[in-house]
Amino acid sequence: MNDDIRTILAEHGRLAADPKTLADDADLYNAGLTSHASVNLMLALEDKFNVEFPERMLKRKSFESIASIRTCLEELTGAAK
Amino acid sequence: MSELTELAHRIGKEVIGPDAIDVDKHARFPKASIDALRKAKLLSAYVPKELGGMGVSIRDLTEICHVLGQYCSSSAMVYAMHQIQVVCIVRHGLESPAMREYLKNLVEHQYLIASVTSEVGVGGDVRSSLCALEDAGDRFKVEKNASVVSYGAEADALLLTARRTKDAPPNDQVLVLLEKKDTTMEKRGEWDTLGMRGTCSMPFLVSGTAKKDHILPLPYSEIASRTMVPFSHLVWTSLWSGIATDALRRARIFVQTEARKKLGTVPPGAIRLAEVNSMHQSLRAVIEDAIAEYERVKDNDDLLSSVRYTVRMNNLKVSVSQHIVQMVNHAMMICGIWGYKNDSKFSLGRHLRDVHGAGVMVNNDRLLGTNASLLLVHKEET
Numbered sequence: 338m339n340d341d342i343r344t345i346l347a348e349h350g351r352l353a354a355d356p357k358t359l360a361d362d363a364d365l366y367n368a369g370l371t372s373h374a375s376v377n378l379m380l381a382l383e384d385k386f387n388v389e390f391p392e393r394m395l396k397r398k399s400f401e402s403i404a405s406i407r408t409c410l411e412e413l414t415g416a417a418k
Numbered sequence: 419m420s421e422l423t424e425l426a427h428r429i430g431k432e433v434i435g436p437d438a439i440d441v442d443k444h445a446r447f448p449k450a451s452i453d454a455l456r457k458a459k460l461l462s463a464y465v466p467k468e469l470g471g472m473g474v475s476i477r478d479l480t481e482i483c484h485v486l487g488q489y490c491s492s493s494a495m496v497y498a499m500h501q502i503q504v505v506c507i508v509r510h511g512l513e514s515p516a517m518r519e520y521l522k523n524l525v526e527h528q529y530l531i532a533s534v535t536s537e538v539g540v541g542g543d544v545r546s547s548l549c550a551l552e553d554a555g556d557r558f559k560v561e562k563n564a565s566v567v568s569y570g571a572e573a574d575a576l577l578l579t580a581r582r583t584k585d586a587p588p589n590d591q592v593l594v595l596l597e598k599k600d601t602t603m604e605k606r607g608e609w610d611t612l613g614m615r616g617t618c619s620m621p622f623l624v625s626g627t628a629k630k631d632h633i634l635p636l637p638y639s640e641i642a643s644r645t646m647v648p649f650s651h652l653v654w655t656s657l658w659s660g661i662a663t664d665a666l667r668r669a670r671i672f673v674q675t676e677a678r679k680k681l682g683t684v685p686p687g688a689i690r691l692a693e694v695n696s697m698h699q700s701l702r703a704v705i706e707d708a709i710a711e712y713e714r715v716k717d718n719d720d721l722l723s724s725v726r727y728t729v730r731m732n733n734l735k736v737s738v739s740q741h742i743v744q745m746v747n748h749a750m751m752i753c754g755i756w757g758y759k760n761d762s763k764f765s766l767g768r769h770l771r772d773v774h775g776a777g778v779m780v781n782n783d784r785l786l787g788t789n790a791s792l793l794l795v796h797k798e799e800t
Contacts, residue, residue, distance in 0.1 A: 353587035366639060369587035371545065372728075372788075379795045392797045397643070397723035 338410060342403050345385060349377040361404040366397070375400050382406065388413040422463075422474065426482045429454045430489035438490035442768050445615035447572045451493035456528035460497075462521075464504050469518060470525035476505070476649065476716070480656040480709050487660020488667070491772040492616025494657035496530075496569050499617075502650050503531035503577045506593065507634070509645050516631035520595065531595075532573035534624055536565040542784065545642065546588035550581035554627065560594065561625040563606075568619040571605065574598050576624065579638050591638035594628060601626035613771030614779075643723045648712050650780075651731050655705045655738040658776045659698075662742040665749040665769045666691075666698050672753045672764050687752035694748045701741050708734045725792050726799070732785040739776035746770050 339361060346356035346365070353369035370378070378400065379390055388410065390399070399409050419427075433454040441448045455461055464479060465471025479501050486494035504524070511517030523529065535544040549562040560580050567576070576596045581588065606621040634641060669691055676685035708731070715721045746769045750757040756764040 367587070367590050367637075369589055371589055373791060376791045376795055383795070389797070390795060392724075392726055392799065395725035395795060395797070396720050398720060 338407055339403055341385060342382070342406050342410075345378065345381045346403070349381045350374055356403075359403065361407075362402050364401055365403070366401060370400070382410065386410055386414055420478070420481065422478050423481050423485050425458055425460070426485035429458060429460075430485060434486065434493050435489040438493070438768070441490060441492055441616035442613075445610060445618065447569055447618050448490060448493040448496065448616045449572070451490060452496060452530060452572075455493075455497060456530075459525070459528065461500060461528045461530060462504070462525040464501060464508055465521050465525050466508065466512075469521045471521070476652065476713055477709050479505070480652050480705070483653045483657040484660045484663065487657035488664040490616065491657065491661050491768075491775075492614055494660060495614060495617050495654075498650075498653035498657050499533055499568055500530055501653060502646060503533055505649050506577065506641055506645050507531075507595070510593075510634050510636045510641050514631060514635060516629065517595070517634070520632075527574070529574035530569070530572065531575045531577055532567055532570050534562060534564045534567050534570075534576045534578035534622075536567075537579075538563040538565050538621070540588070542781070544579065545591070545639065547579050547581045547591050548588070550584040550586065551592065551594070551633070552584065557627050557629050558594070558633070559625075559627045560596075561623070564622050564624055566619045567603075567622045567624070568617045570603055570620060570622050570624075571618065576601060576626070578624065578626070582637075589639065593634045593638045593641055595632040595634070596624070596626035596628050600628055612774060613768070614775040640719070640723075643728075644716070644719055648716075648722065648727075648731050651735045652705070652709055652712060654776070654779070655708070655734055658738055658742050658773065659701050659705055661769050661773055662698060662701060662745045665746045665766055666694055668757070668764050668766060669694060669749040669752040672756065687754075690748055690752050694745050694752070697741060697745050697748075701738060701745070704734060705738065725796050729789050729792050729796060732789050735780065736777075736782045736785050739773075739782060742773045742776060743770075746773050 343356040350370055351374040359368060383389055394409050398405060400406055434451040437448060437450050462471040463474045467473040483494055483498045486497055507517055537548055539548050540546050549560055551558040551560050562578060562580060575598060578594050578596055579591045582590050582592050602625050604623040606623055609618050609620045673685050673687045673691045721727055746766060750766045753764040753766060756762045757766040759765055760767055
């Protein structure tokens with residue numbers, strides 16, 4: 338799942354660094370993730386994983402690292418099963 | 419009416435109101451107004467009591483802004499923008515001994531702080547910077563080509579955004595306090611605008627240096643979402659609604675004077691006055707609701723950074739700035755030629771010009787664009 342997240346980050350995150358070189362817990366906002374890019378990131382993740390981020394997840398913390406994104410996605414895909 | 423609003427009204431009646439026409443006419447800084455607010459120690463109103471301030475609430479500040487807006491929009495805007503800087507320092511700098519010391523000095527000397535968030539070359543996006551802090555031992559140096567610094571020439575200090583280091587990405591910003599004595603400001607243009615003429619918001623090339631303890635510890639992105647953005651929208655909408663309050667007052671006096679002249683008939687403007695009165699009630703309620711909400715959630719960082727809250731605050735700014743234009747237009751229709759004339763006590767020209775600034779300052783279309791983008795992922799509350 339982390340690889341998928343990194344691929345989507347590379348396509349839509351418009352980060353200053355290559356997502357492949359980022360640690361799972363690296364701060365994506367410090368790496369250059371803007372709020373505009375984070376919307377595209379959310380849309381791409383929703384599409385790829387066939388989920389919908391509920392309102393409670395639409396906050397800064399949910400998208401601050403690859404690990405936090407995975408936590409959200411695991412909760413959502415787990416609930417879908 | 420609280421003691422604070424009474425005080426603000428008194429300064430408004432005695433100093434700010436009488437100077438407003440001249441400030442507007444000559445696009446000059448409202449020095450007498452700000453000095454009167456200094457004398458009443460209102461520049462440090464939000465500084466906690468333990469540091470010598472009044473320790474007033476966010477709500478108190480918005481009420482003062484609503485009052486000042488009724489006398490002179492420019493003075494009210496200068497006061498509001500200064501408070502935004504003070505509130506950022508108080509809310510995010512109290513653990514720093516240097517900031518506490520600065521706040522004590524601010525109380526004593528009633529320093530005026532200007533904001534330097536805009537920059538030439540970032541396309542109006544204050545959440546990214548080109549300029550960066552440069553390391554200089556226990557100090558830093560920074561040079562910023564700022565597109566707009568309201569009352570920059572008159573301020574005693576600047577709160578400026580910059581990238582943390584020269585290698586940091588554009589959005590890795592910090593907020594730094596520069597004192598005028600360590601700063602040079604080269605004016606790069608003029609401020610000759612339709613309205614809000616006394617804010618003197620000229621472009622400046624700012625170069626300054628300060629000790630590293632003048633860098634606020636929290637990243638700017640968080641200061642912005644927790645404090646600067648929501649609080650700005652609260653004080654701005656409060657002072658803008660003050661312009662509408664005064665326009666409504668002029669229209670109301672006009673209609674009542676007519677009614678006294680022709681007892682037994684309802685003056686033609688009365689129906690429209692009823693309409694503006696209802697708009698004003700809604701306007702104030704929307705702002706009140708947002709103030710109460712912010713006071714409730716101001717320490718809930720998660721909520722303040724949420725899509726929902728961002729959308730709501732943008733909506734507040736857009737909707738208030740649109741409604742006040744409509745309200746002043748209505749007041750103009752009610753007062754007719756007496757509202758249209760510049761030399762009448764019902765004159766509404768300055769109000770009309772000033773309220774048009776509200777939609778342009780942090781352009782409504784930019785905010786609607788942000789909301790349009792956020793609404794692609796937003797889910798309504800159920």
